[in-house]
Amino acid sequence: MEIRIGEIEYANCTPIFTALKKNFDCSGYHFVREVPSALNAMLSKGEVDVSPSSSIEYGKSFEKYCLMPKISISSIGAVKSVFLFSRVPIENLHKKTIGLTTESDTSVNLLKIILKKKYGHDNEYQRTPLPLKEALQANEGLLLIGDAALKASLSEHNFHVYDLGQQWYEFTGLPFVFALWIVRREAAAQKHTEMLLLRDNLLLAKKLAYDSYDSIALDSREREWMSASALVDYWKTISYDLTADHLKGLETFYRYAAEMELIPTQPEISLFS
Numbered sequence: 001m002e003i004r005i006g007e008i009e010y011a012n013c014t015p016i017f018t019a020l021k022k023n024f025d026c027s028g029y030h031f032v033r034e035v036p037s038a039l040n041a042m043l044s045k046g047e048v049d050v051s052p053s054s055s056i057e058y059g060k061s062f063e064k065y066c067l068m069p070k071i072s073i074s075s076i077g078a079v080k081s082v083f084l085f086s087r088v089p090i091e092n093l094h095k096k097t098i099g100l101t102t103e104s105d106t107s108v109n110l111l112k113i114i115l116k117k118k119y120g121h122d123n124e125y126q127r128t129p130l131p132l133k134e135a136l137q138a139n140e141g142l143l144l145i146g147d148a149a150l151k152a153s154l155s156e157h158n159f160h161v162y163d164l165g166q167q168w169y170e171f172t173g174l175p176f177v178f179a180l181w182i183v184r185r186e187a188a189a190q191k192h193t194e195m196l197l198l199r200d201n202l203l204l205a206k207k208l209a210y211d212s213y214d215s216i217a218l219d220s221r222e223r224e225w226m227s228a229s230a231l232v233d234y235w236k237t238i239s240y241d242l243t244a245d246h247l248k249g250l251e252t253f254y255r256y257a258a259e260m261e262l263i264p265t266q267p268e269i270s271l272f273s
């Protein structure tokens, strides 16, 4: 049976998907390229079977999902692609309105936790599709993720910039898990053999990717707007693992999210097998 796989259309997903497509038979896979918020919605509705998706999506609806083991999109410190841009220093953002990218579900909640728990701020939030400069005319701050954040950080501007992976690490001393490979339980049951093979292929693809960042960068579509060496640096910054320490970071994130009623309850972690 065919597996429908979500593919985040950001540079952070290029290594794993390139290695998967290059080294394994993908004829039984149908890939859907989208931004994370769209993939979360498709996963929730059953329009894809499995996807790297916002970690908060698992937290919101864990009963209907399980997780691919040993794989994620995380950072241990700075992440380089999840930024709060601000007209004023972060300490002065109390009561200010912050614009939020329409592409994210996890980082918007991470930002709410950081501003509330680390800085003691209360803020208004507003989703906006506007680019950096326009969004910061209407709001005091702006959250961007993924390629838009990478591009904005490479552009010329005079705003204050805060890396949310770094902010989290300073606050908790733990990794931050932005995305998990979330599997719909229904698909895991119906397509069990195929899903087991995908799990094995993915974990091998992760290893192969770690060893071939240079060659993956040379052929990547991101080369149009980012140098190969900057891409390799970026991929080396991201942690694609899901270790006990990552899970500690994830559970800490869920604990804060539940405390702030951003999710209904602390989710149980259940791994696909």
Ligand SMILES: C=C(O[C@@H]1C=C(C(=O)O)C=C[C@H]1O)C(=O)O
Pocket: 008, 010, 012, 036, 037, 052, 053, 054, 055, 073, 079, 081, 082, 103, 104, 105, 106, 107, 108, 145, 146, 147, 149, 178, 179
């Ligand atoms: C590190 C990143 O992690 C992402 C952040 C996500 C979110 O905020 O919901 C979802 C998927 C990841 O791609 C990034 O996109 O820059």
